[in-house]
Amino acid sequence: MHISRGDLADPRIIRMLRHHFDKCHEVTPPGSAHVFDVTRLAAPEIDFWAAWDGETLLGTGAMKPLGETHGEVKSMHTAAEARRRGVASALLRHIIETSRGRGLTRLSLETGSFGYFEPAVALYKAHGFEECPPFGAYRPDPNSVFLTRKLRH
Numbered sequence: 516m517h518i519s520r521g522d523l524a525d526p527r528i529i530r531m532l533r534h535h536f537d538k539c540h541e542v543t544p545p546g547s548a549h550v551f552d553v554t555r556l557a558a559p560e561i562d563f564w565a566a567w568d569g570e571t572l573l574g575t576g577a578m579k580p581l582g583e584t585h586g587e588v589k590s591m592h593t594a595a596e597a598r599r600r601g602v603a604s605a606l607l608r609h610i611i612e613t614s615r616g617r618g619l620t621r622l623s624l625e626t627g628s629f630g631y632f633e634p635a636v637a638l639y640k641a642h643g644f645e646e647c648p649p650f651g652a653y654r655p656d657p658n659s660v661f662l663t664r665k666l667r668h
Contacts, residue, residue, distance in 0.1 A: 516568050517566070518606060519565060520565075521565035521577075523557050525572075529553055532552070543627055546640050547658035551564060551589050564606060564610070571597075573597040573600075575592050577592060578620050584619055585650075586617075587623055591635065593602065607642050608642070621664065621665055623651075624662050625646065626659070636660055642664070644664040645662060645664065646665060649661050650663065
């Protein structure tokens, strides 16, 4: 597996991101889905990565800066056929290390608070993220779990 900057013009990536966007909106009550679409991920300040096995897209992940020392993990998604193979952990470690290298001291994220998102919450907690209050522009929402992790340098 290798992780590289994701090409948001690649149809394989677009398909995965559309599926991720649609699925999040399908399983999340109206007003509680905070997933980015391809257009928002293309913003110049957002770092976007893809994990590959040869020509097979395994997963995606992104980091949105929230300030000089704080970033938000966005658009983490693993292809169904690649789950339970360490793809999400590898992407998350890549995001953490890249963010640390940029001088960030904290990463945060928002994900769902119900069954569909339980594996995501478990993944983030296994990588040192802890529950926290809403951050940035987020507001309290019973359908959301907010997590944060300090980054050591």
